[in-house]
Amino acid sequence: MKFNPITLLMAGMSLVLFFGKTPSSVAYEGVTVDNGGELYGTVKFKGEFPVNPIHKVLHNPEYCGESVEDQTFLINSENKGLQNVVLTIEDIDRGKKHDPVTVILENFKCHFVPHILAGEVGDSYEIKNSDPVLHNTHLRFEGATIFNVAMPPNGKNIIKPLTKAGVINAKCDAHTFMTGAIVVAKNPYFSVTDKNGAYKITDIPPGHYKLKIWHEGLAVKDKEISIKPNEKVNLSMEVGLK
């Protein structure tokens, strides 16, 4: 059969326009999961430990100290556990219920505490300053400022909603060595490794998924996971610079 080129072009554009309009992500739906599985394990650092840079403190050294060690790689010297790895299972659209919470990002002793904070779309975060010096919390998403708020000593706490999945980078411009991140997950299936590199994700509906593994200083490939009803799966891994 023959179509004239204009008709073909129209057909093509119809497809693009129609599907282009369709929202790409589906809102997460919380349901009861009674046969869910669990994923747990540890993330260890492979290879020689990187040396965190030492930043000289130019402003407020009387309070922050003369120098501050970068917090990108927090590795347990005894068991090689890597802290602040965020593991997320993104491709679950229906799963366990999650009541919105407010997670805290504290300016404490010239660090963001926690250095890596995780939350879910729909949660809120509260910025507070416990230090006697002026900080500012400058949050960026893909490099562009979301907002930049002054956090003076004894100032007001600032509460904002987490609206979009992804990584929000935090920086204090007054003390540029002060960096951190808020990792925003699409659903409640996420976990941040503790000081032993341990993590645990519970109530996972049975199925095959992709596990995303994020660390601010590393590029780690996704892993395929398979969860059977009520199964506990140990997935430990080693990650490194190469």
Add this chain to the structure above:
Amino acid sequence: MCFKNPGGLSLIIKILFSVVFVFNFFPEPGSAATSPEITSILRGKAVYERYCIGCHGIKGNGRGAYAAGLNPRPRDFTMGIFKWTGGPSGSLPSDTDLLMTITEGVHGTAMPSWQALRESDRIYVIQYIKSFSIRFKQENPAPEIFIYPPPPETPAILEKGKLVFDKMGCSGCHGEKGRGDGPSSHTLTDDWGDPILPANFSKGVFKTGPEIWKNYRSVANGVGGTPMPSFLEQLKPAEIWEVVYYIRSLKEKE
């Protein structure tokens, strides 16, 4: 392939196309893309390509032919980040905000005042500038903050302003005397990773020009994409005026 009646199928495709096309380009009232808007974007493009392209570049990324020698660099419009907004930190600028910047220029930088252009052309070019960033399709500018009328300038207000300046720690970037030389001043970068210096109040020249309410706005909303944070939620309006009068008093005699 042996459809007997390709004409019929073509007709269906054409109808489908028309429906989808109409839905995309003539959407429900109140949404962004209406046809007068497309007309203004096209008119704005002509204005842009005549006057703005040399610095801001054909793609609106601030990399025009004359951009390399300029400090600060011309604005990259693709990020949707602008220094001065009527709404709180992180808000998009309104057309009024952008019109103000275009009309008055950015004092002390290469961005001139475009007062000589017809106002309609300035408004058209704003529509074109907005088309460089997807943010303007996804969000609306937040409502402007309310700026209380300035109290009269008195010695007492300057004293209180100094207290606010010290208590807030403004000197960390702006320096004890407001010369833009605080201990953090040389570590600062903007959203593009370019080094940026804090305002030097000793010169008495503000990028926003001479109007005092714009200093209030910069303290309250911060300066978008730069290290200057918003103090809106940390200071009372009276305290913002106090510190504004104080920083303006730091101008040094030549």
